[in-house]
Amino acid sequence: MSAQPERPDADAEQTASSREEDKGQEAAEDAVDSDESAEPDLQAQVDDNWDRYLRAAAELDNVRKRAVRDVENARKFALERFTNELLAVRDSLEMGLAAADQADAESLKAGSEATLKLLVATMERFGVAEVDPEGEPFDPELHEAMTVQPSSDVEPGSVLTVFQKGYTLNGRLLRPARVVVAAEAAEDS
Numbered sequence: 001m002s003a004q005p006e007r008p009d010a011d012a013e014q015t016a017s018s019r020e021e022d023k024g025q026e027a028a029e030d031a032v033d034s035d036e037s038a039e040p041d042l043q044a045q046v047d048d049n050w051d052r053y054l055r056a057a058a059e060l061d062n063v064r065k066r067a068v069r070d071v072e073n074a075r076k077f078a079l080e081r082f083t084n085e086l087l088a089v090r091d092s093l094e095m096g097l098a099a100a101d102q103a104d105a106e107s108l109k110a111g112s113e114a115t116l117k118l119l120v121a122t123m124e125r126f127g128v129a130e131v132d133p134e135g136e137p138f139d140p141e142l143h144e145a146m147t148v149q150p151s152s153d154v155e156p157g158s159v160l161t162v163f164q165k166g167y168t169l170n171g172r173l174l175r176p177a178r179v180v181v182a183a184e185a186a187e188d189s
Contacts, residue, residue: 096115130165150182
């Protein structure tokens with residue numbers, strides 16, 4: 001049997017295919033090499049992102065703690081300015097009591113009126129307004145009806161008498177005025 005010589009074309013095809021395989025293998029090796037060189041870059045980016053996350057979480061925690069502390073201090077010291085203003089009223093009352101032993105009724109009354117004016121002025125500076133509705137129409141949002149009394153002097157549904165004044169703070173009701181409301185007078189036959 002004789003061996004057939006290979007065709008030159010087949011040789012060329014095999015060489016070309018082996019070259020292509022070599023090129024593919026080289027490309028795969030290059031990709032692995034680039035993945036290995038990219039791996040440290042990715043790890044650095046992961047570490048940087050983790051560090052940023054930890055810093056952001058710590059900052060958020062600090063902001064939350066600071067907000068809680070600020071709210072607590074606001075509650076604790078909200079009345080500080082108002083209290084400082086009321087100290088003048090207290091001082092006036094204490095001086096009046098100290099002078100009461102040697103004072104006559106007129107000077108005690110004048111001192112009490114001055115102290116009341118001081119208190120009213122302090123309350124007005126802080127937005128506390130008096131609700132004194134005598135003669136005005138009854139308003140259930142500002143007044144509390146204690147009783148109803150027939151009257152021919154005022155219009156029915158109006159405030160006849162004020163038992164206790166009410167107060168608002170910057171337009172918001174603190175305490176309603178306690179009042180007697182006028183009803184229609186019964187006709188005498």
